[in-house]
Amino acid sequence: MAKKSSKHFICSECGTNHSKWAGQCDCGQWNTIVEFKESASRAGAVSAIARGYSGARESVQKLSDIKPEESPRFSTKNPEFDRVLGGGIVPGSVILLAGTPGAGKSTLTTQVLCEVGDNIECFLVSAEESANQISRRAERLALKTDKLNVAIETDVLAILTMIQEVKAKFVVIDSLQAMHHPDVQGAPGGVGQLRECMQVLTQHAKQNDVAMIIICHTTKDGSVAGPRVVEHIGDVMLMIEVVAASRFREIRAAKNRFGSTSELGLLAMMPDNGYLKAVTNPSAIFLDRSRDAKPGSMVASLWEGSRSLLVEIQALVIDSHQGNPRRLAVGIDQNRLNMLVAVLVRHADLAMYDQELYVNLVGGLRSTDPSTDLPVVLAMVSSFINRAIPQDWVAFGELGLSGDVRSVPSGLERIKQASQQGFSHCICPKGNVPKNVSSSMKVYPVETLSEAIACLEQAY
Ligand code: TYD
Ligand code: MG
Numbered sequence: 001m002a003k004k005s006s007k008h009f010i011c012s013e014c015g016t017n018h019s020k021w022a023g024q025c026d027c028g029q030w031n032t033i034v035e036f037k038e039s040a041s042r043a044g045a046v047s048a049i050a051r052g053y054s055g056a057r058e059s060v061q062k063l064s065d066i067k068p069e070e071s072p073r074f075s076t077k078n079p080e081f082d083r084v085l086g087g088g089i090v091p092g093s094v095i096l097l098a099g100t101p102g103a104g105k106s107t108l109t110t111q112v113l114c115e116v117g118d119n120i121e122c123f124l125v126s127a128e129e130s131a132n133q134i135s136r137r138a139e140r141l142a143l144k145t146d147k148l149n150v151a152i153e154t155d156v157l158a159i160l161t162m163i164q165e166v167k168a169k170f171v172v173i174d175s176l177q178a179m180h181h182p183d184v185q186g187a188p189g190g191v192g193q194l195r196e197c198m199q200v201l202t203q204h205a206k207q208n209d210v211a212m213i214i215i216c217h218t219t220k221d222g223s224v225a226g227p228r229v230v231e232h233i234g235d236v237m238l239m240i241e242v243v244a245a246s247r248f249r250e251i252r253a254a255k256n257r258f259g260s261t262s263e264l265g266l267l268a269m270m271p272d273n274g275y276l277k278a279v280t281n282p283s284a285i286f287l288d289r290s291r292d293a294k295p296g297s298m299v300a301s302l303w304e305g306s307r308s309l310l311v312e313i314q315a316l317v318i319d320s321h322q323g324n325p326r327r328l329a330v331g332i333d334q335n336r337l338n339m340l341v342a343v344l345v346r347h348a349d350l351a352m353y354d355q356e357l358y359v360n361l362v363g364g365l366r367s368t369d370p371s372t373d374l375p376v377v378l379a380m381v382s383s384f385i386n387r388a389i390p391q392d393w394v395a396f397g398e399l400g401l402s403g404d405v406r407s408v409p410s411g412l413e414r415i416k417q418a419s420q421q422g423f424s425h426c427i428c429p430k431g432n433v434p435k436n437v438s439s440s441m442k443v444y445p446v447e448t449l450s451e452a453i454a455c456l457e458q459a460y
Pocket of ligand 1: 100102103104107140273275
């Protein structure tokens, strides 16, 4: 039998294997296929039976015979980080933490390592910063540092040995792009290096029940720099982003094998020392009720993961002198805005087709929650007729093309949260009206867009 070559080619975008080089990959990307040499240990695999594998039947069991174990998670001591992780870190899991430079990856992980508790052996491996820099950061953040093991290393095999020697159960690697495997050719950050480093780290994490957070750099479009396969190998993939150039950071899960990917975690960077603190009441950040109510503003109750978020929606409707009036949506989907305008024109009889329209979700947030339909439309109506809606009014509900207002999930929780935040009037779909509602909240159940607009008459 001819000896199979251990040399092959991989697309750095999608991770597909190719037997020979080509200019374009099947994923459509150009110039992303690069040569990859398999490490000696994995080259030349022979058939499993020839290598003496037997007794496989015993490893196969009926699903009903397997008793699920409750995975014992440990808390990061940061409630917002725990929330996006699905309730804490699962031992043996591999978490990728990606974000732009300065987003706070090193800060957050150093904090978590120092605060995670006394009974978990923690280890920080950095290839990006010197021991001196790490120490200065910990001092600036006023962290308890006596329990944390630190090493500056780039060789993954050396790192694995260190992890074993210090018996670490929670490891942070900063960053994957700076790591290298001695058996793989190519500079750190290359496709082959990233893939191999990720693979050996993950294997070690699984076999030894070591939880790992692996920090990754992102490209301009926000995806992890390197092959997609890196994302596939990890259990959880988190993105940390700066919210609209503010001191707030949002963490979202792009992938989570142990929890939901719809949770949003919010952190605030303390102005004095850069400490990333969990934001306990996110609605307070996105609402500014210190100013007078202005036309074109309405508060929406968004649903993010498992909680509601009260956010102001602003709309500006002005006469257009162009044949094709401008319509701009910031924070909500542009196509959704176009659809809402069509519904307004058709079912509310408002002549908006010749108006320029701008809609903004205040605070730099983005939402795909369809329950923003009703507050967006009401904000546009308020701007169009130039009458302000009082600041203690809130709305939520999805709008159908026939002008009907549809129920959305978690109506009761949204109303409760709004009431706790001091709102006293809520326009919502009829199907979302709870049986018992706090006496301090007046609920306006609506079935159609015209009914919702009519409710505003009581507000002006
Ligand atoms: P860092 O964790 O280094 O970011 P990353 O690892 O994601 O590149 O966080 C850098 C943030 O910390 C940056 O936004 C600025 C802030 N910072 C301070 O607030 N004070 C300081 O003294 C320093 C050095 C940084
Ligand atoms: Mg860093």
